Amino acid sequence: MRRLFIILFFFTTLSPKAQVSDFDSINFTRADNIAKLNEGESLDNLPILAYNLTHKLNTDIEKFRAIFYWVSNNINADDALNSKVLHKRRKFKNDSLAFISWDKKNKKKFFKKLITQKRTVCTGYAYLIKELCFFSNIECEIINGYGRTFESNVESLDLVNHSWNTVKLNNKWYLCDATWASGYLAEKGKFIKEYNDGYFLTEPHLFEKNHIPENKKKEINQIFPLVYGETFKLNIDPILPSTLKLNCKIGEVITFSYKSLNNEYIPSLIQLKGVKEIPFKIFDVQKKNNITSFKYSFTNKGNYDVHLKANNDIVATYIINVE
Structure with a gap:
């Protein structure tokens, strides 16, 4: 926990300019193509998948790009599961231990659905990003917090409902969100795959408008304008x-x-x-x-x-x- 706090402190205070423009000289075509060549690959063996996505690439940023692009384009959001998790979060809003207990009991079921069906919620996306980075020797962490949409956390931060990643590249911490990069939920919970590159190493001042870490809630003294996928x-x-x-x-x-x-x-x-x-x-x-x-x-x-x-x-x- 202490290590994660230090990481969050670092990326929110010492690296405010970390953004994708740092890598303007990098051509991501090769990394994207490798991700596309591995489309539909199994999640049964994550070390093998990580190797297939990264071993032909020379830099950490290219390796991370292949990982992020693959996860965003091969995993589907599960509206039913998301609704169930949010319902439990609301039910146990004032009893975090009860929610943790419920989550622990169902974790194996959720994990099996991710591995076998490639359907998950935001924590599944963030978990895959972190694990594939681990097997590729890239430092990466999961952040839990408040995702602001037109449906939730609009005027105040009421419910922890989202997870995303921070990744260390060239000694800077960068922000990304593979869940929202993968597409969006339409009417009746139908998932529409539509890759949004704006959530890849997003500029922090934009990212913070709809991604607030759980441990930063008390420091927020203003609610930003509502922004959308098109903004990113x-x-x-x-x-x-x-x-x-x-x-x-x-x-x-x-x-x-x-x-x-x-x-x-x-x-x-x-x-x-x-x-x-x-x-x-x-x-x-x-x-x-x-x-x-x-x-x-x-x-x-x-x-x-x-x-x-x-x-x-x-x-x-x-x-x-x-x-």
Whole structure:
């Protein structure tokens, strides 16, 4: 436990700039192709799988890429199992020992389902990443905490519901989430496979907007805007407003801004009425040093769910109370 605390302290305080751009000179095509060549391989022997994914690669970053890409593209999210685990977490929210006892009793069953059916929840994804890294001599840890989605932990951190990984490469700790990289759950719990590379070694300031480690809850003094898979896919980091909720007065000018390496994205601000989009007339759009900003002023009182778009994708949501 002490070792994990030291690791978490290190990556959250000493390595804030660790991100995929550190490896801009690396071509991941070979690693991705090796992962694709091993598509459908068995999980019965993890050392062999790790060897097959990494032995032809020269650097730890390429080896980790092959591991992450393979896990994200070969494991499916299990909605029924996820719902069962979340139900138990809610039931035993104030009794961690009871949840641990239930989890321990069912762990073998969950593990068997992962190995035989390649279906699991976030802890299964994180476990596979860590184990394959272990057999490849790459230091990697699992982090448990609060995953913020439009359905959970939106306005406060109520329920520990997610797991992800931190991996050490070139003496820096990097963040990644193979679960959310693998796809998403659609209506009626159907899993849609859709690889999202934005969750591979994500920039920490973006990652922390919807991944909060369990042991960091007491240090969180603000709830960030809600972000989405498209935010990560486009690598857009919302900056202003810095909080999910904002109070303002009629006529007050509000500045919205986000960071992106792609200055070609067209920003817009909308409100949703059912499936209909109602656009706001933004003004003073500026793009400088990878920062896009614009302004808006509300003319009527009320509570607004405001969505920031980049081109056709919603990348952030704010709750604004206009007095």
